[in-house]
Amino acid sequence: MDKRIVASLDITDRRVLLDLASRLSDEIFAIKINWPTILTCGVDIIRELSDFGNVICDLKIADIPNTNRMIMEIIRERNPFAVIAHAFPGLDSIQALLDASEGVKVIGVVSMSNEGAERYLNPLHLKILNDLKNTSAYGIIAPGNDYRILQEIAKKRGNLKIFSPGIGAQGGSPSLAIMNGADYIIIGRNIYNAQNPEAYVRSVNQQIEK
Amino acid sequence: MDKRIVASLDITDRRVLLDLASRLSDEIFAIKINWPTILTCGVDIIRELSDFGNVICDLKIADIPNTNRMIMEIIRERNPFAVIAHAFPGLDSIQALLDASEGVKVIGVVSMSNEGAERYLNPLHLKILNDLKNTSAYGIIAPGNDYRILQEIAKKRGNLKIFSPGIGAQGGSPSLAIMNGADYIIIGRNIYNAQNPEAYVRSVNQQIEK
Numbered sequence: 001m002d003k004r005i006v007a008s009l010d011i012t013d014r015r016v017l018l019d020l021a022s023r024l025s026d027e028i029f030a031i032k033i034n035w036p037t038i039l040t041c042g043v044d045i046i047r048e049l050s051d052f053g054n055v056i057c058d059l060k061i062a063d064i065p066n067t068n069r070m071i072m073e074i075i076r077e078r079n080p081f082a083v084i085a086h087a088f089p090g091l092d093s094i095q096a097l098l099d100a101s102e103g104v105k106v107i108g109v110v111s112m113s114n115e116g117a118e119r120y121l122n123p124l125h126l127k128i129l130n131d132l133k134n135t136s137a138y139g140i141i142a143p144g145n146d147y148r149i150l151q152e153i154a155k156k157r158g159n160l161k162i163f164s165p166g167i168g169a170q171g172g173s174p175s176l177a178i179m180n181g182a183d184y185i186i187i188g189r190n191i192y193n194a195q196n197p198e199a200y201v202r203s204v205n206q207q208i209e210k
Numbered sequence: 211m212d213k214r215i216v217a218s219l220d221i222t223d224r225r226v227l228l229d230l231a232s233r234l235s236d237e238i239f240a241i242k243i244n245w246p247t248i249l250t251c252g253v254d255i256i257r258e259l260s261d262f263g264n265v266i267c268d269l270k271i272a273d274i275p276n277t278n279r280m281i282m283e284i285i286r287e288r289n290p291f292a293v294i295a296h297a298f299p300g301l302d303s304i305q306a307l308l309d310a311s312e313g314v315k316v317i318g319v320v321s322m323s324n325e326g327a328e329r330y331l332n333p334l335h336l337k338i339l340n341d342l343k344n345t346s347a348y349g350i351i352a353p354g355n356d357y358r359i360l361q362e363i364a365k366k367r368g369n370l371k372i373f374s375p376g377i378g379a380q381g382g383s384p385s386l387a388i389m390n391g392a393d394y395i396i397i398g399r400n401i402y403n404a405q406n407p408e409a410y411v412r413s414v415n416q417q418i419e420k
Contacts, residue, residue: 010277010280012284034273034277034280035269035273035277035280035281036277036280036281036284038249039248039253039281039284039285040253040284042252043249043250059245060271060272060273060299061270062270062272062296062298063244063245063270064322064323064324065324065326067220067244067245067246070220070244070245070246071245071246071249074222074245074246074249074250075249086272086296086298087330088298088330088331089270089322089324089326089327089330089331090322090324090325090326090327090328090329090330090331091326091329092324092325092326093324093326094326112274112299112300113274114274114275114299114300114302114303115300115302116275116299116300116301116302116303116304117299117300118300119300119301119341120297120298120299120300120334120337120338121298121299121300124330127330128330131329
């Protein structure tokens with residue numbers, strides 16, 4: 001079976017991160033890192049991690065087209081699988097990333113899991129989703145702990161792959177998220193705080209297969 | 211007179227950047243850098259630049275509260291004057307930055323200059339502005355090349371300082387932006403593409419004083 005877990009490793013110790021990445025690599029779809037890791041380990045950590053599999057750079061890029069392009073040009077040289085970007089600054093900003101991607105996939109945010117996101121972002125999720133369907137974006141981020149919204153998005157997502165955070169520590173269940181439409185589930189703390197991360201990831205994979 | 215220019219130096223060559231920063235330092239309010247500079251030069255470039263004056267980290271931070279906090283904890287150690295963040299992901303995300311700031315100022319984005327921003331972000335600019343007035347944010351980003359919006363924001367900004375991009379290459383005039391409410395004007399390409407950046411900055415300062 002294809003692997004479905006994206007391990008969100010917000011780790012800032014390079015040695016700990018690379019060790020964990022190597023131990024998990026056979027059991028997961030991708031490793032996701034965010035700015036804290038890149039700031040402390042340097043941008044070349046992307047290339048180092050790519051030796052162990054797919055790397056998703058969760059940068060929530062949200063700038064004007066020209067700056068987005070500059071960021072993509074630097075990131076793409078380090079062999080990432082994908083970058084995560086916001087669509088709310090505009091479709092021209094997303095298009096600038098796509099135009100500069102040279103094969104790096106772009107995953108757009110259509111909603112977020114924090115309470116504050118209900119005020120501006122989340123009410124726009126279907127509008128953003130529809131806009132992203134008209135681009136060559138690869139996927140979207142949609143909540144893995146709100147099955148009603150996840151189902152609604154899954155019905156309307158066209159060819160976009162769904163990556164769902166909010167699993168584990170934030171309440172979502174891996175198998176329920178997948179049954180409700182997630183293609184990939186993003187798990188963070190439950191992996192890197194586990195006594196035995198490999199065993200935890202294997203147990204989630206078994207749960208999904210059932 | 212207080213300096214009003216923020217030099218937006220999207221330069222990825224560390225030596226060129228530090229040289230230009232040292233030459234401009236007496237004539238400007240702050241240097242603004244973005245991800246391309248931090249990715250290529252490393253996060254400690256913030257501290258190096260801070261030797262020459264105020265550094266504004268234009269990161270357009272736009273994540274959940276916990277990730278925002280982690281980013282601020284790393285950045286604040288490098289002695290920046292301020293960070294720029296999106297309010298769009300929610301006020302809880304802005305509050306997480308403020309709570310972790312230890313004196314670093316937070317500047318929120320209320321609108322952007324790219325055409326695509328008209329679809330989601332810019333129609334919300336007064337709502338975002340009002341929300342930011344109820345936080346301890348230091349300032350906001352508001353267009354320096356759309357005087358109607360700038361005036362409207364200036365009337366309602368309370369204690370928030372207004373930083374205005376869009377000056378020079380993107381059409382805004384330094385003195386008109388200030389007359390219409392900008393506290394600080396952000397200038398990029400016109401500075402670092404000038405034959406003589408110091409002379410250019412001095413001429414803008416003279417233009418503003420009149």
